[in-house]
Amino acid sequence: MSERLRVVVVNGSPREPSKTMALVDVILDTLSGMLPLESARVDVYRLGPGFTGAIEREDVTPDVEAALRLVESADLLVAATPVFRGSYPGMFKHLFDLVDQYALANKPVLLAATGGGDRHALVLEHALRPLFGFFEALTVPVAIFASSGDFDGTVLLNPAVYGRVETGLADVADLLRARATGTVV
Amino acid sequence: MFEIGIMTFGEVTEDPVTGKLPSPRRRVRETIEQARAADEAGLDVFGVGEHHRSDFVGSAPSILLAAAAEHTERIKLTSAVTVLGSEDPVRVWEQFATLDLLSAGRAEIIAGRGSYTESFPLFGYDLGDYADLFREKLDLLLRIREQNSLTWEGRLRAPLVDADIAPRPYGETIPIWVGVGGSPASAVSTGRLGLPMALALLLGPLTYHVDTVALYRQAAADAGHDAGAMPISINTHGFVGRTSQEARDTMFPYFAKGMMDNNHQRGRGFPLSRAAFDAQSSPGAGLMVGSAEEVAEKLLAYHELYGVTRAIVQLGFGGVPQSEHLAAIERLGAEVAPIVRREVEARQASVA
Incomplete structure (x- = not known):
């Protein structure tokens, strides 16, 4: 296993540039101050018809298959999405509908979301965290x-948001360091 | 020192009591009359808000302010606000520097992002660039204020090369405030720039802006500005009546009408109940309505809570009839302002 933490961001925003990815930039920047990392990103709105037209995993095109494997093999997954109509966008969920049922088990997942107002904040706890509860993933306690x-x-x-990012990552920095170096499962 | 002023949007609103719609001609004349009354009552600031719609005559605030300059002697004349993102800062500077010459140094600008967005499509701007437009244009406006001639380059406006931007103001400079509605980001960006902050409070608890002010002062201090010395003003709706009850009874139908026309839920106006209005008029809420003593007390509460040194009250929202509006201006200047100025001076003297 590599010494650097392999971070994969799943980006649920259709916009470029976006507030969601600006928030992720702050997260990655803060995390890189704690431990060495490399990052990759999957933009669900850029995966195209080979993704949107796929109902089962075997329907996807090879580039989409590669994106799904990237997600499944990450040391840390950052699930980041804007709030649309009170939840994550359908396109974001569609990606996880194609992810293998056990591929995210015990995998650290950081939850991040952006919304028009603070009223949307509990989408992290009421929509995103249960999704990763299904996967038996190891969600980071503090969501951003x-x-x-x-x-x-x-x-x-x-x-205040910078402070929350710092707190959330500091909580799991030791765990992530161990995952990066492969010293602890 | 504590400055008290008034502002108007130049509403052209059907009177909910008489059913009559005033003409735009009448409303522009009434607007100038309000400025004159405020000046005569000894108020410090007169502001005109910018709205690009048929139900306001405030499409061109600098022109109304120029007319007001000719009918007033001492009062400061400010936009409230200039929707800077959809303006050309060169033109804004030219207009307000001219106003400053006309008024012998009384011109001010409150630059805002604007809570109304009509001006963006009118002038060919993309609302998708809303934040970048404001940031860049504020930068240009500040540079123009700093020096002439000017070389400047941005992303969303053509560059300027050794541009001669005239006139220069009558006095040393033209105050530029930034209008802030309460988002943490605009408090932080305004604080970083070290600019005075004009806080808007439409409805809500008096304490609504505690975090906004804390973020503003912290960002200012972090950027090396003297955070304690940076002026903050509060801009809010209100009405000064003969009595507490009369003020509320007079203001309510017009304010409710203004809210119905301008404040939407589910894409439509909604009725503001008298109970909701009365709650907003209570001592713990932001609305500056009541007797002179009551309004003075609330202004002092704002001063104590936020350290504001200026308040601008919109007395006529929803098209309050001119005679009532003028009476409220008179009371604000003659009865409220002396109490507040005296009390603030006493407090400042006891601190010093």
Whole structure:
């Protein structure tokens, strides 16, 4: 196993640039200050008809298969999405509908979401965390939410959100370091 | 020192009591009359808000302010706000520097992102660039204020090369405030720039902006500004009546009408109940309505809570009839302002 933590971001936002990925940038930047990492990203809205038209795993095109394997083989998964109509977008869920049932078991998953206002914050706990509960994944206890008002465009300015990112990652830094070096399962 | 002012959107609203719709001609004249009354009552600031719709005459605030300049002597004249993202900062500067010359140094600008978005498609701007437009244009406006001639380059506006931007103001400078509605990001970005902050509080508890102010001062201090010395103003709705009850009874039908026309849920206006209005008028809530003593007390509460040194009250939202509006202006200047100024001076003297 590599010494660097292999982080894979699942991006549920259709926009580019997006507040969701701006939040993820802050997360990755903070985490890289704690341990060496390499990151890759899967944009669910860029996977195309080979993804959207697939009902079963065997229906997907080879590039989509590669993206799914990337997700399944990560040391840390960052599941990041905007809130659409009170939950994660259907496209985001569709990716996880194609992920192998046991591929995420005991895998560290950091939950992050952005929404129009603070009223959406519990989407992390009531929608995203149960999804990874199904997968028996190891979700990081602190999930990260940011509202539109925390951003100037796509620049995150609210210091409270930076603080929460720091707290959430510090909680699991030892665990992630162990996963990166393969010293502990 | 504590400054008290008024502002208007120049509403052209059907009177909910008489059913009459005033003409735009009448409303522009009434707007200038309000400025004159405020000046005569000894108020410090007169502001005009920018809205690009038929139910307001505030599409071109700088022109209304220029007319007001000709009918007033001492009062400061400000936009409230200039929707800077859909403006050309060069033009904004030219207009307000001219206003400053006309008024012998009384022009001010409150630059805002704007809570209404009509101006963006009107002037050909993409709402998708909302945040970037404001950031970039504020940068340009501040640079124009700093120096002439100017070379400047941005992403969303054509570059300027050794541009001669005239006139220069009458006085040293033109104050530029930033209008902030309460999002953490705009408090932080305004604080970092070290600019005075004009807080808007429509409805809600008096304490609504405690976090906003804390974030603003912290960001200012982090950027090396003297956070304690940076002015903050509170801009809110209100009405000063003869009595507590009369103020509420007069203001309520018009305020409810203004809210119905401008504040939407499910894409439509919604009725503001008298009970909800009365709750917003209580001592713990933001609305500046009541007798002179009551309004003075609330202004002092704002001063104590946020350290604000200026308040701008919108007395006529929803098209309050001119005679009532003028009476409220008179009371704000003659009865409220002396109490507040005296009390704030006493407090500042006891601290010093």
